[in-house]
Amino acid sequence: xxxxxxxxxxxxxxxxxxxxxxxxxxxxxxxxxxxxxxxxxxxxxxxxxxxxxxxxxxxxxxxxxxxxxxxxxxxxxxxxxxxxxxxxxxxxxxxxxxxxxxxxxxxxxxxxxxxxxxxxxxxxxxxxxxxxxxxxxxxxxxxxxxxxxxxxxxxxxxxxxxxxxxxxxxxxxxxxxxxxxxxxxxxxxxxxxxxxxxxxxxxxxxxxxxxxxxxxxxxxxxxxxxxxxxxxxxxxxxxxxxxxxxxxxxxxxxxxxxxxxxxxxxxxxxxxxxxxx
Amino acid sequence: xxxxxxxxxxxxxxxxxxxxxxxxxxxxxxxxxxxxxxxxxxxxxxxxxxxxxxxxxxxxxxxxxxxxxxxxxxxxxxxxxxxxxxxxxxxxxxxxxxxxxxxxxxxxxxxxxxxxxxxxxxxxxxxxxxxxxxxxxxxxxxxxxxxxxxxxxxxxxxxxxxxxxxxxxxxxxxxxxxxxxxxxxxxxxxxxxxxxxxxxxxxxxxxxxxxxxxxxxxxxxxxxxxxxxxxxxxxxxxxxxxxxxxxxxxxxxxxxxxxxxxxxxxxxxxxxxxxxx
Numbered sequence: 001x002x003x004x005x006x007x008x009x010x011x012x013x014x015x016x017x018x019x020x021x022x023x024x025x026x027x028x029x030x031x032x033x034x035x036x037x038x039x040x041x042x043x044x045x046x047x048x049x050x051x052x053x054x055x056x057x058x059x060x061x062x063x064x065x066x067x068x069x070x071x072x073x074x075x076x077x078x079x080x081x082x083x084x085x086x087x088x089x090x091x092x093x094x095x096x097x098x099x100x101x102x103x104x105x106x107x108x109x110x111x112x113x114x115x116x117x118x119x120x121x122x123x124x125x126x127x128x129x130x131x132x133x134x135x136x137x138x139x140x141x142x143x144x145x146x147x148x149x150x151x152x153x154x155x156x157x158x159x160x161x162x163x164x165x166x167x168x169x170x171x172x173x174x175x176x177x178x179x180x181x182x183x184x185x186x187x188x189x190x191x192x193x194x195x196x197x198x199x200x201x202x203x204x205x206x207x208x209x210x211x212x213x214x215x216x217x218x219x220x221x222x223x224x225x226x227x228x229x230x231x232x233x234x235x236x237x238x239x240x241x242x243x244x245x246x247x248x249x250x251x252x253x254x255x256x257x258x259x260x261x262x263x264x265x266x267x268x269x270x271x272x273x274x275x276x277x
Numbered sequence: 278x279x280x281x282x283x284x285x286x287x288x289x290x291x292x293x294x295x296x297x298x299x300x301x302x303x304x305x306x307x308x309x310x311x312x313x314x315x316x317x318x319x320x321x322x323x324x325x326x327x328x329x330x331x332x333x334x335x336x337x338x339x340x341x342x343x344x345x346x347x348x349x350x351x352x353x354x355x356x357x358x359x360x361x362x363x364x365x366x367x368x369x370x371x372x373x374x375x376x377x378x379x380x381x382x383x384x385x386x387x388x389x390x391x392x393x394x395x396x397x398x399x400x401x402x403x404x405x406x407x408x409x410x411x412x413x414x415x416x417x418x419x420x421x422x423x424x425x426x427x428x429x430x431x432x433x434x435x436x437x438x439x440x441x442x443x444x445x446x447x448x449x450x451x452x453x454x455x456x457x458x459x460x461x462x463x464x465x466x467x468x469x470x471x472x473x474x475x476x477x478x479x480x481x482x483x484x485x486x487x488x489x490x491x492x493x494x495x496x497x498x499x500x501x502x503x504x505x506x507x508x509x510x511x512x513x514x515x516x517x518x519x520x521x522x523x524x525x526x527x528x529x530x531x532x533x534x535x536x537x538x539x540x541x542x543x544x545x546x547x548x549x550x551x552x553x554x
Contacts, residue, residue, distance in 0.1 A: 016541035019303040026296040030386035109307035116537035260393035264293035
């Protein structure tokens with residue numbers, strides 16, 4: 001594998017470049033045998049920047065000895081920039097799809113630049129910022145009953161089962177207000193959910209995790225503690241699963257799942273059809 | 278505008294559907310005159326689910342009286358599902374690009390499902406979760422000197438200038454460890470940065486914001502307070518900008534910028550070329 005030459009991949013955009021990079025990564029992930037060096041070139045929104053970008057790509061071709069791959073969401077590449085004539089695999093993520101969409105919708109596209117531009121005043125955007133602040137303020141059980149009423153979803157699970165990163169991902173990517181609430185030994189002794197959660201039962205979603213993985217994660221935090229010991233992790237997870245089963249809470253095992261997979265599964269389960277950003 | 282019929286748009290995927298939706302949104306944003314109802318159908322990874330999905334699309338066509346638009350990142354749509362034969366505008370985000378990439382790289386694509394699948398054990402993914410935990414733990418000046426040494430970037434600015442959502446976006450989307458540090462009246466009186474920031478000057482990036490917008494945001498938090506008054510907001514922002522100028526800190530105005538634009542600008546400014554996730 002170390003013999004494989006490294007191919008440089010450019011993501012160029014008149015906006016942030018995030019869309020170009022997202023689809024680009026999905027496509028490149030289909031070639032695990034190849035090695036890529038990735039360069040993001042955002043905000044290519046005038047001729048000077050386009051000429052700069054074209055120069056950078058040409059120089060890379062010389063240095064690498066192999067032509068680069070370019071993923072572009074440029075809406076209007078200036079013909080004078082020469083970007084399209086460069087010797088590179090130019091993957092135009094826009095052009096290919098805009099024409100059929102124009103025909104389908106019977107409308108001309110506006111050819112406006114960057115979907116993340118000019119959105120800061122929109123109500124969708126504001127709701128999303130509010131969701132991020134909500135996730136920050138309602139992490140790890142720091143919620144009053146009244147505040148939980150505002151949550152779209154409440155994640156429950158033992159400490160370090162993945163609740164915090166998932167809550168933040170749900171907020172950032174989907175604008176979903178996620179609170180999270182740890183299940184702790186006191187809950188297991190009572191074998192009951194904390195009272196404030198009872199009233200919001202329909203919003204609950206549980207995360208569980210393999211005891212070995214949990215112990216490993218907790219070791220990094222508090223080495224050689226009872227908290228991190230495999231016996232204690234086994235006990236807590238077993239008790240949490242019994243409690244969730246008893247209370248009829250949907251849950252998933254986060255052990256080998258990414259926060260993207262966990263979040264998409266939760267939204268499907270609680271029937272929240274929120275757009276991704 | 279209310280006369281425009283609503284067009285249903287499906288994002289279908291054998292994985293989370295996040296990639297399909299990201300590019301789909303970019304394309305749809307080019308048609309602000311159209312109205313869309315968006316439906317995400319993730320995890321279409323067997324024939325039953327594909328048949329279900331095909332049925333849902335067909336029924337929608339009947340209900341809407343107009344054929345839906347389908348954005349698909351299905352790697353291998355089962356021919357038996359009939360998905361490709363449905364009367365819809367079927368936008369295949371994969372097929373179109375995989376062939377030229379295979380030719381370019383001289384490799385067959387693996388046709389594996391979902392780029393977010395099986396990544397939870399990768400070092401990239403772990404670094405990203407660590408970045409999220411870092412952003413949570415180092416919000417609003419809660420950092421020791423030693424911890425700031427671990428930060429990739431340290432955002433500074435007055436309270437409510439956008440530091441917290443930006444820190445989290447940088448972590449979630451780019452795996453960048455961002456701490457943030459408020460500039461407060463004491464700093465302005467001394468006209469100096471807090472001592473611990475001095476040692477990490479090369480990592481500093483400032484956010485500023487229009488006083489009117491800041492006052493509005495603060496009013497929502499603490500109505501009719503001195504903190505939220507336009508006079509105080511004007512004073513703080515003026516003082517913060519003087520301080521940043523004096524200390525030679527790069528900054529941007531977040532007033533009408535989205536967290537995507539702010540983050541892409543910061544990464545470019547501090548020369549962090551991190552892949553987006």
